[in-house]
Amino acid sequence: MLAIDLMLWLFVGALALAAGMRGRVLLTEGARTGVTDFVHLLPRIGIGVIGAGFLAEILPKALIAPWLGAESGFTGILIATIGGALTPGGPVVGFAVGAAALKGGAGAPQVIAYSTAWALFAVHRLVLYEVPMMPPRMVWLRALVCVPLPFIAAAAAMLVGKP
């Protein structure tokens, strides 16, 4: 984990240097944008991470293994995919719930289907960001062709037997 922090911060340093060499304005503007995003995100991540721990604690563990366990096969993948698409957005919610389900006995392919579907379809991201910023028909095309992807990712995980 420390190595990853170090790598990320080295990257920040290199980018700041590149910006600084082009001028002081660029250096401060980049930092300002980054810090503004950070301040905006921090409470959301806090709520997401702390909330996810409690949500994981009350997830009905008795139901996870039979419905989403490694033995649940395609039905489990289908349930996980629908659940992922319906999970609200925000930066961490889908990962947090997926990790909780994994600890609670869900199979890896099912969890991959869940987090893939959440990443591709999370309703709030689609409606709040993608539709206003892209031509709407482009968004619907994107959503349409992404429907098979969670199933393919899960099937690949089953075939490989990993993670």
Added chain:
Amino acid sequence: MNKPHPPRHRRRAFDWSTAVIALLSGAAALTVYWRDGPAQFLAVLDSDLWLFAGMVPKVLAGCLIGGYVALLLPREQVARWVGHESGMTGLLIAMAFGFILPGGPFTIYPIAGAFLLFGADAGTVVAFIVSWTLIGYTRALVWELPFFGADFVLWRIALALPLPILAGILARIAVRAGFPVKEPDKEPDLATGKEP
């Protein structure tokens, strides 16, 4: 139609999805407290706070990387390059940019819009967005890794590697089969990638 440099997307301090999650979290926390007692409640809170503390420096780094890349990236150059490449090369380049570009949805979608403006076809834009969503490395490092650990995340990404290309090809097939992606009159012709 999006311009390469749209005005910065306004974000409100309050949003409904955060509110819903906060409510669910509060209810879950209360349930744990009443059902399992204060000791269990504190144990969960303690492990969550450690996880959160570990994420904070990564998130700050990720935000700063996003801020600088948004400024330094020669967007028009990139968009022109992606827009003029077609076929499999276009898909591969779009996927590579989706992988390396940091930032949240408010930096990615304007770039995808710029690709369209410079003549990229629908398949290329789809490959870019799917690539950013599923294999983008900052997302994985900053958000996914703390929850799942390196082994799980690396395998998930390895398995997702072919998906952006596949989605791009599916989008091209859909357009060829008559998906009405071309907006009447004002949009570039996404089927051929040519400006009208």
